[in-house]
Amino acid sequence: MLRRACILSFLGALAIAQAASPAASRIDRRFAEARKNPLELYAFLYRMPKGADLHNHLSGAIYAEDYLAAAVQTHLCVDTAALALVEATAPGGACAPGQVDAAATQTDNTLRNGLIDSFSMRNFVPGKQSGHDHFFDTFDKFGAVSSGDLIAGVVQRAADQNESYLELMALSGGSIAGLGKTVGLTDDFDATRRKLEAAGLDRLVAQMKTRVDRMEQKRLSGLGCARTPDSAACRVQVRYVYQVLREFPKEQVFAQVMAGFELAAADPRVVAVNFVQAEDGYISMHDYHLQMTMVDYAHKIWPNVHITLHAGELAPGLVPPDGLRFHIGEAIDLGHAERIGHGVDVMYEKDPATLLAEMRERHILVEINLTSNDVILGVKGDQHPFPIYRRNGVPLALSTDDEGVSRSQLTEEFERAVLTYNLSYSDLKELVRNSLEYSFAPGASYWKDRKYFSVAAPCAAGAKTSACREYLDNNDKARLEADLEDRFAQFEK
């Protein structure tokens, strides 16, 4: 009986594949034609459905021009030596000596260009300062503007490129870190957690929910979703990922981990916890193992909170060889990471073959950020493990990391992947489907399995059946994935 069912399901799958073949070959021909020229390829990829951007730091996604416009509106000043935005601190709300009103950026193009270069990798030439340092330094320079207020532009850009879902990293918390500083940390995580609760952790978590409310209001009002709820931008689903600042002292990291997990457990808009900041920084390196034990502890309390971790955003020379040996493995085994951000140094890990096999078997997706890895780590082409992950069957998705700082967008990540790694159209489709399948959107998948060959049982008789409609109504992820297939059908016509 089982064998018969297998044969029937194989025949059914074959029928789908054959039915799809004329359209498939047409789009393959179009893609083959487009890839002969990078500009044609760009235009093709810009329109292509891209599913999700799973690795996107909100503050780094905003372009310098948008920060400057916001600085003018909110009457910030420019520190002309540091080329950074600062609050007005002189009496009467005026700019202090050495500073000018941000409005000057609308008349003085030299100042404006200097600031745009300062906020991004535009025109960056490594010299005294490395790409890595310039990149990470940008965040302090535009940090005076609240990035949450500029979320609409990020979502609009995603919609323009035919993306349908974003997981935005945001909400890293100064006040939470402050609470951790007050409370301290001992080896007794339970006792420390109780102290954090007694000192007001819940209140600070509630404040973060209010920050999510505000971002959501800014997103909806900025995109005019009350008037046009069905616009492409309003249909982009947005979820948030709490960022733990890993370069903070351990007691402050612990408080952030507790807050992040508590928030993600309580607020469905916040779907996961991640660790951010330079992985090669002193504390990141020194406390890496300890930080993973904190995640392990939090995972035991809140097992349903999703975890994705920046791990292996490192390269030889940036850190000593022994610093490259265990971060990805520990992020998975101790940090319970369901996804890995970057994973660039995987071949320098202790036992890369076993690790790659583990990632394949446990379906640990790697969020690949090609532009970012090039400009921060100087890793690209054959030095990047992208083809190795693919050969080893580790699921991948392309993402932007910090598109504003990198002056790129998701389309360019696909362009880079196609041109560097000779990808076919079906390779691209797999990357795109992965981005939704491995997203933390709630609910079950539209697909029977991750081969993307057959759909889940309720939709096997067609997407228009009542069983399928009910299934899609109850499963956000499946709905996003079914919508992606519609977008592909539309695009491939």
Ligand SMILES: [Zn+2]
């Ligand atoms: Zn990142």
